[in-house]
Amino acid sequence: MSASSELVALCRSQVALLTQSLGASLSVVYLTEELREEGESQTKLIPVVVYPESAAWQAATALTLVPKLKNSLLPLLSDTQSFAPSDAVFPHMSNTDRTEDTAAHDYNLLPSTQIVLPLMHDNSFMGLLVTNREHKPWNERERHEIEHVAQTLALARVLDKRREWYEQQLTQQQSLMQTQRDLLDNLLHQLRNPLTALRTFGKLLIKRFVPGDANRKVAENIVRESDRIQELLKQFDRIIELTPQTEPDPEKSLSVTPLVLERTVEPVTKPLVLLPNISENIEPCSVVDILEPLLASANAIAQERNLNVHFEIPADLGLVQANRVALREVFSNLLDNALKYTPAGGEIHIQVEPKEDFQSIAISDTGPGIPAQDLEHMFERHYRGVQAASQIPGTGLGLAIAKDLVEQMQGKIEVFSPAKHFTNSNDSNPGTTFVVWLPVVKKAINN
Numbered sequence: 001m002s003a004s005s006e007l008v009a010l011c012r013s014q015v016a017l018l019t020q021s022l023g024a025s026l027s028v029v030y031l032t033e034e035l036r037e038e039g040e041s042q043t044k045l046i047p048v049v050v051y052p053e054s055a056a057w058q059a060a061t062a063l064t065l066v067p068k069l070k071n072s073l074l075p076l077l078s079d080t081q082s083f084a085p086s087d088a089v090f091p092h093m094s095n096t097d098r099t100e101d102t103a104a105h106d107y108n109l110l111p112s113t114q115i116v117l118p119l120m121h122d123n124s125f126m127g128l129l130v131t132n133r134e135h136k137p138w139n140e141r142e143r144h145e146i147e148h149v150a151q152t153l154a155l156a157r158v159l160d161k162r163r164e165w166y167e168q169q170l171t172q173q174q175s176l177m178q179t180q181r182d183l184l185d186n187l188l189h190q191l192r193n194p195l196t197a198l199r200t201f202g203k204l205l206i207k208r209f210v211p212g213d214a215n216r217k218v219a220e221n222i223v224r225e226s227d228r229i230q231e232l233l234k235q236f237d238r239i240i241e242l243t244p245q246t247e248p249d250p251e252k253s254l255s256v257t258p259l260v261l262e263r264t265v266e267p268v269t270k271p272l273v274l275l276p277n278i279s280e281n282i283e284p285c286s287v288v289d290i291l292e293p294l295l296a297s298a299n300a301i302a303q304e305r306n307l308n309v310h311f312e313i314p315a316d317l318g319l320v321q322a323n324r325v326a327l328r329e330v331f332s333n334l335l336d337n338a339l340k341y342t343p344a345g346g347e348i349h350i351q352v353e354p355k356e357d358f359q360s361i362a363i364s365d366t367g368p369g370i371p372a373q374d375l376e377h378m379f380e381r382h383y384r385g386v387q388a389a390s391q392i393p394g395t396g397l398g399l400a401i402a403k404d405l406v407e408q409m410q411g412k413i414e415v416f417s418p419a420k421h422f423t424n425s426n427d428s429n430p431g432t433t434f435v436v437w438l439p440v441v442k443k444a445i446n447n
Contacts, residue, residue: 003031003048007160014149015051015131022142024131027051029153031119031127045128113137115146119154126157182381188236189397193332195233197297199226200304237395278326278408284319284441287352287361290327295350298335307342311350320359320438326405327438330413333398334363334434340392341367346429354440358411361436362420369430370417378415379403399434412437 011029018024030045113134119127129150138146202222209216295311302309320327338348346366353360370378374385382396399415406413419431 002164003157004160004163007156008048010156011049011153012051014153015049015129018131018146018149019051022138022145023133023136024051025134027129027131029127029129031157032125043125115143117147117150119150119157121154121158124158126154126161129153185381185395185397186401188233189395189401190329190332191229191233193336195226195229196301196336199223199230200297200300202226203304204300278323278405279410281323282321282409283324285322285324285327286317286319287327287359287438288313288317290324291331291350291352291361294328294331294335298339298348301339302348305339305342306344307339308347309350310347311352313350313352314354317352317354317359318443319441321441322409322411322438323405326409330402330405330436331361331363333402334436337398337434338363338365338367338432341365341387341432343367343429355437357440358437359440361438362433363436364419364431364433366419366429366431369419370415370432375415375417379413402434402436406436406438410439 015024015027015029018027027050028047029049031048033044033046113136114132115130115138117129118125119129129146131146199222202219205219206216206223209219291311291313295309299309301307335348335350342348342365348366349362349364351360351362351364353362371386374383377383377385379399379402380396381400383400384396388396403413414435414437416433416435417430419433420435
């Protein structure tokens, strides 16, 4: 059972009126754990307010109402008859006033000094208002006032449950929107890698064609359209940055939502992924086959930026268990990261080494390296550390995407700075090494 502090305060003020204006000696407000339609299964009632507060709380222990009892409330109250629950509510009752049925959570008709009213709204049973005046029966006017109090509490409970529902829906919608936004960020980021390669190939073609060659115009069109797509991606980035993060006010739309809402937004239990069903499409694949086309693109970009790319790949390299599409995205992001942060004249090294249970794929650069305080955050979404203040463009998503994809393939990714696996004495930059570990395909043992 959930009740807001505002609802509890309202309940307290309303039952205080019963004491101060009508002379009630004890009043208790019970609320159900959930809103239930009349006639459904058992409902548990929890006391939320006892007034006066000095009253013993044992006079308001939790109750369980069975359907038979709930169905009997309305006819009993239709004649303004007064009744009260068993000794759990009024321990001061004499034993002669109790029966075995009462101990089984049934009701007995009692003198008119004691009244129990259900909190009802649109056939929904939401609780009880129990009030008692020891020395003077309630008259007709007083009973009507108590009924108005019960109606007020019922309406307040309705609004409180509606507020709670809206807050849940708001949280779920925000979670879904954030997940969708993360997916959009991922897609936009992944578009940049093949776009950069396409533009670079177009520029290389332009250099190879002599002026007047008909194919030169085609290459120029490729570069021009690539630039146009690049500009559109920048516009997407601006729009995403301008998207307001403010929360809508649920109070503004309370009047248009019914009390009982059966269809709700399902909570997001796991994030949307860039490539669905990765773990279900793991198969033996060759790291070399995946790296070769990526290295061709990397070499083209490196040539334009005056970088040297070196790779060491054994000839008898075995297969790994991976998702081909996901692994291509991982290597593409890591190569793009190395190309982006390596200054002109620098080097990029790709080394693949077979191990007993894993293959390691290391991509190292001679860039500025990563400060120690940034290393532990490098795989967090949108984190760029000191590079955020540099002129190098980036969204801080590539490494986070790579880590997520590698882990979905039961692998591991690590980062080292200064760089490992090679030494470049001609470069004063410490460099960075990213190592991807992928499980190998076990060779069958012949008996």
